[in-house]
Amino acid sequence: MSDIFVVVEHRLGEIRDITFEMLWKAGELAEKLSHSVTAVLLGHEVDPLAQNLSDRADTIIIYDDERLKSFNADLYKQIIAGLIEELKPPLTLMGSTSWGMELAPCLSVKSGLPLATDCIDVIPKNGTFMAQRQMYNGKIFSNVSFADAPGCLVTVRSGVFPKDKLGDRQAQRVQKDIPSADMKPGKEFKEFVETAAGDVDITQAELLISVGRGIGEEENIALIKEFAEALSGVVSCSRPIVDKNWLPKYLQVGTSGKSVSPKVYIAIGISGAFQHMAGVSGAGTIIAVNKDPKAPVFRTAHYGIVDDLFKIIPVLKEKILAVKKG
């Protein structure tokens, strides 16, 4: 029986959802393949975390050390590479998160195992695995296989698998000491900072009018502001608008911004990259306005308007003003 590894991601004393999502997928694969699920937990004073995983894995391998108090890709890489060498898991899952994006490629080089990143599915195939992922911001899908190797590494996109418990497992805990070899990381954690504080809280809005790259120029943002005003809604935006400094970070919706749950979310000129759509999964109704009928946003939106936003938004605004007046 082989073990599928799941590298546990946790922050500020809490297990992150991606961990539960990976454990769900690992559980599903383990059932199919008669494998077992091993959670690999690195940190300091992680007992409560291990408790939360105890019915989702067969084994929890724990490295509890002061030096692992905060995430450090160097230390994680060395420890996990050693563990992979020892136990030879056919598959190791990590989060396609900021931390996973730092850890996984280093681990791939260090361990010599092939890596597929940001995967939306992992499928058993001919005794190994095939990963499904997206390219061109979701416009193209691809199936990826791995060269002959004792195992493979996969980073998993957040939010694609359920975070529910799958099956009933009773984890056995295995405590390990971190190897005594050179463990001086080249990076030292200092602090977490809040980068999206501001005086408007878009997470509380019932109606969000969100603007993306399609707006073209900074001065066109006024069009969206007027539209939002007519609707008595709140303006939000996608990442490119913040990158260009056209709107402040605290109005950004998406994985690196805020997750919102308005009754209605109107996405204007937003192509619908998953990083953005992940932030609106809690929205009641999504209405997308985009001139590209193939824009990924129309795959998740409930309603769509395929038109040039500069033509249709003024018409929508006039109609709303007329209805409100009448």
Next chain:
Amino acid sequence: MDIVVCVKRVPLTEEVDLVIDNQKKGVKKDQLAFVLNDWDNYAIEEAILLKEKHGGTVTAVTVGNEDDEEVLRRCLAMGADRATRVEAGDVSRFDSLGIARILSQVVRDLPHDLVFTGVLADDDNHGMVGMMMAEQLNLNHSCMVTAIELEDGKIRTTSELEGGLGEVSVVGLPALLTIQTGINEPRYVSILGIRKAAKKELKIVDLGELGIPDEELAPRTIIEEVYLPPETEGAQILEGDPDKIATDFVEILTKKGVME
């Protein structure tokens, strides 16, 4: 402060209908317009800003064919001192590990206190070349960097985490950083600027000269097939003339209880 920035030329695919190629291994590119990868644009700008503040050199590197020199010229026009293109024939035969291996070999021979890549490339969306290079070159590293400050021979970086959180770290040099969009405001490059930069050194290195054993370049992660996204139910598209669309739009908002 000597900085090497690894860049890539990528197709513009927004508002474009992509067509799968005959081998089903990629998309047809002959009709597409190409640009400097957005993340790399921020990376080269950040390198130039650091150079302007602290002195040193900026070198832009790419792996690709003659057409890809276009993005190197752009980097030179922005303020890079020199550029290197690795001529490697058909680059689609390499995976990210192979590309990282080639770039690492080039970087080894260049002075480097810092190496930058973008977080991600806009075409294959792998996001792994940078950190693979860090491991191959045994460099310290920081990922998704949104701020850099020099501090007593080290650097202080802010990395973007999820949910609007930043992670501040101190990183020893030399280091490799993957640069996130929004870290700066990349400067405008004029046609004239690109023409002027034609005098700057653009070195072409043949892959063979780098002496990398073939087996180290063999792909480990293999694209079996690419395909268009599976059909989903998708959005209900509002049809008709603009007035009809507007009427339907208002009706939806009313039904959902957001029209006061």
